Amino acid sequence: MVTLRFLGAAETVTGSKFLLTTTAGGRLLVDCGMFQGERELRRRNWQSPAGLDQPPDAVVLSHAHLDHCGWLPRLVRQGFTGPVYCSPWTAELAPIVLRDAAHLQEEDAAFAARHGYSRHRTPLPLFDTADADQAIKLLRPVPFGHRRHTPAGVDVTLHRAGHILGSSTVHAAADGRSALFSGDLGRSDHPLLNPPEAAPGSDAVVVESTYGDQTHPPRRLEDLADPIRRALSRGGVALIPAFAVDRTPVLLMALRQLVRDGYLPPVPVFVDSPMALAALDVYRKAVTEGGPEIRDEVRAQAGDPFDPGELRMIHTPEESKKINQPAYPCVIISASGMATGGRVVHHLQQLAPNPRNLILLPGFQVAGTRGRALLDGARSLKMYGGYVPVRAEVVGLPEFSAHADARDLLTWLSSAPRPPATCYVVHGEPHAAATLAEKADAELGWCTVVARPDEQVVV
Numbered sequence: 001m002v003t004l005r006f007l008g009a010a011e012t013v014t015g016s017k018f019l020l021t022t023t024a025g026g027r028l029l030v031d032c033g034m035f036q037g038e039r040e041l042r043r044r045n046w047q048s049p050a051g052l053d054q055p056p057d058a059v060v061l062s063h064a065h066l067d068h069c070g071w072l073p074r075l076v077r078q079g080f081t082g083p084v085y086c087s088p089w090t091a092e093l094a095p096i097v098l099r100d101a102a103h104l105q106e107e108d109a110a111f112a113a114r115h116g117y118s119r120h121r122t123p124l125p126l127f128d129t130a131d132a133d134q135a136i137k138l139l140r141p142v143p144f145g146h147r148r149h150t151p152a153g154v155d156v157t158l159h160r161a162g163h164i165l166g167s168s169t170v171h172a173a174a175d176g177r178s179a180l181f182s183g184d185l186g187r188s189d190h191p192l193l194n195p196p197e198a199a200p201g202s203d204a205v206v207v208e209s210t211y212g213d214q215t216h217p218p219r220r221l222e223d224l225a226d227p228i229r230r231a232l233s234r235g236g237v238a239l240i241p242a243f244a245v246d247r248t249p250v251l252l253m254a255l256r257q258l259v260r261d262g263y264l265p266p267v268p269v270f271v272d273s274p275m276a277l278a279a280l281d282v283y284r285k286a287v288t289e290g291g292p293e294i295r296d297e298v299r300a301q302a303g304d305p306f307d308p309g310e311l312r313m314i315h316t317p318e319e320s321k322k323i324n325q326p327a328y329p330c331v332i333i334s335a336s337g338m339a340t341g342g343r344v345v346h347h348l349q350q351l352a353p354n355p356r357n358l359i360l361l362p363g364f365q366v367a368g369t370r371g372r373a374l375l376d377g378a379r380s381l382k383m384y385g386g387y388v389p390v391r392a393e394v395v396g397l398p399e400f401s402a403h404a405d406a407r408d409l410l411t412w413l414s415s416a417p418r419p420p421a422t423c424y425v426v427h428g429e430p431h432a433a434a435t436l437a438e439k440a441d442a443e444l445g446w447c448t449v450v451a452r453p454d455e456q457v458v459v
Contacts, residue, residue, distance in 0.1 A: 002177040002459040004204060007049040008033060009427040010453040012041060013210055013366055014067040016427060018181060019051045020459070022174045026153035029056040030170055030181050030206075032084075034070035034101070034126075036340060038368030045071065045126055048078060050454060055080035057152035059138075062086075062183025063167035064093035064245055070101050072138075073131035081138070082151060087158050088141040089166030089293070092282050093245055095136045100244070100275035102132035104341050111384070144168070144197075144292065160293060162186030162196040163402050164246035165286055171200050177459045178202040180420070184210070184427070185404040185412055189219055191253055192246075192283075192305075193293050196404075198415035204459045205420045206451070207413060209428030210364055211398075211405040212436030219399050221254055225263040227358055227395040232267060232329040236356030239392075241344045241371060243337035244276035246402050247363060249283045251333060254400075255308040270323050272314040272343050273335040280306060317343075324350040337363060339370035348381065349388050357392040362400035367429065406436060414444055422457070423448040 001023055008015035008031075015035035020028045029052070035041040052075070061069050061084060072084065072094075086094065105125035112123040142148045147157045158168035163186035170181040180202035188195040199205070228238045242248045248271060258264040271277060284306065290299050298305055314320050320343050323332060332351075334344035348370070351357045365371035370381050375396045380387045404412065413423065423446045425433045433450045440448040 002175050003456055004179055004206070004459050005051045005456040006424070006426065006451040006453060007051050008035065010451045010455065011430055011433065013364070013427055013429055014041060015044065015071070016068045017049065017071070018206060019056065020152070020154055020172055020174070020179060022153045024153055026151070026174070027056040028150055028152035028154040028156070028172060029059045030172065031062055031068045031183070032059050032072045032075055033067040036067055036338070036369065037366035041368065045074065056082065058082045058085065058150040060085040060150070060156050060170055060172070061090055061094065062161065062170055062181060063164055064090045064097050065164065065184065065243070066097060066101060068183065069094050069097060072135040073098055073102060073127035076135045076138070077127055077131045083140045084135070084138040085140050085142050085148060085150065085156055087166040087168045088143060089282070089286060090168070091139045091141040093166055093279060094139060096275055096278045096282070097245065098132040098135055099129065102127055102129045108341060159197040159200065160194065162190055162193050165193065165283060165293060169196065169199065171202060179204040179206065179459050182207045182412070184208055185409060186402055187216070187404055187408055190402065191250060192295060192298055194295055196412055199412055201417045203421050205413065205416070205423040206426055207409060207423060207436070209409065209425045209433040209436040210403045211401065212409060212425065212428050212432040214405055214432070215407055216401065216405040217399045221258055222263065223397060223399065224254055224362070225258045227360060227393065228331065229264060231356070231358035231393065232265065234356040235329055236354065236358060237326055237329065237351055238331045238358045238360055239344070239347055239351050240331065240333045240360045240362065241337055241339045242276070242333050242335060242362065244273050244335040245279045247337055247400070248273070248276040248333055249280055249306050250400070250402070251362065252306040252308060252311070255331065256305065259308050266309045268310045268312050268328070268330040269308045270312045270314055270330060270332045272320050272323065272332055272347070274315060276333070276335055277313050277315065320346070338365050338372070339374070345370070345383050349383055352381065352388055352390045352392050355391045355393070359392050359394045360397065361395070362397040364398065364401050364403060406439060409436060410439060410443060413440060413446070419444065419446050421447065424451040424457070425449065426451050
């Protein structure tokens with residue numbers, strides 16, 4: 001009997017962890033993500049899930065976003081030494097994400113200790129750089145379409161998911177049964193990446209539902225240009241909190257086209273995130289090498305597809321501080337994408353009080369994050385132990401999300417050659433997950449349920 005246990009991303013949009021256990025007791029963890037957002041969710045990062053009281057035999061990662069891979073160093077700290085399977089590009093991006101996460105954990109703990117705003121006498125990081133480096137050593141690249149037998153006794157095959165570079169759907173098979181995990185699915189109109197591959201047949205499907213209750217409006221570059229142009233005309237700064245992996249490259253491509261087509265004036269565009277700059281190098285390499293993920297039209301472009309014309313790359317903290325109060329209109333792209341940490345928080349502290357400025361949020365914002373508070377109309381934000389007024393213009397652009405919407409999700413599910421015995425909906429806020437489950441039931445005729453936290457089912 002093969003069982004599946006939902007250790008994360010059940011009734012929430014973060015912390016993806018799914019444990020497959022074989023008849024012989026082999027255990028494969030599919031994704032190893034951190035919880036983000038509400039404090040109660042973040043506290044779960046400090047607790048070992050009941051199903052992981054002993055380390056699994058192996059891990060497979062769908063992609064390199066923090067809510068899918070970021071708990072791996074913590075798992076290593078708790079004694080995990082097995083292989084971590086992932087796509088080749090994920091094996092290049094995950095080290096960037098994990099080292100940055102460790103650095104932020106260490107930095108935040110040290111800052112809290114210096115300024116005394118932590119409730120703990122000695123604030124500690126969830127994991128440190130040594131844990132991240134040890135986790136990185138365990139990465140084992142697996143090309144798309146190659147079946148790999150794991151020490152858990154589970155055969156794993158990865159397929160293109162089209163969400164970010166290297167993102168994969170995961171097909172896992174053992175003891176004559178199989179489960180398919182969507183990871184995060186991409187959109188059919190991603191400007192850089194080809195869409196997801198068709199879903200292979202399986203006995204169980206675990207599908208994300210981030211936008212399970214929504215249909216994205218068309219991705220119109222004018223919607224990005226209009227608020228930025230307003231801020232620049234006021235002599236202000238357009239601050240864009242953006243995920244370092246994928247969102248920053250996609251935004252730079254959009255800005256390049258808007259400047260080239262005359263929708264925006266050529267102004268300095270600062271990328272202020274060491275992680276984003278490192279990820280940008282990986283994306284440039286992928287465009288140069290091509291392969292099944294990159295669209296042909298992107299490879300055919302002349303010049304750097306990620307340079308809007310006046311690209312300024314900010315590496316050091318000293319350089320970052322200098323652009324906190326720039327003397328001229330400009331665009332600043334900085335991580336993290338939901339303003340939960342990193343250099344963007346310092347920029348918010350300086351720029352949010354000025355009504356000339358713009359805070360642009362191009363993607364999903366988890367409840368409990370500063371980004372979500374801004375979208376919900378917050379007039380002040382708490383950071384570094386105090387409050388900062390929000391007087392800047394705030395604009396959300398969900399159409400720039402890299403997540404599939406309800407239509408895309410149903411299209412991918414319907415591409416399977418046969419219906420599964422059960423489809424489990426995960427990685428969504430309650431209404432989004434419930435809506436997608438209802439649509440899959442009504443339109444596909446599938447037995448579809450919303451997975452519950454720590455629920456265990458037979459595959």
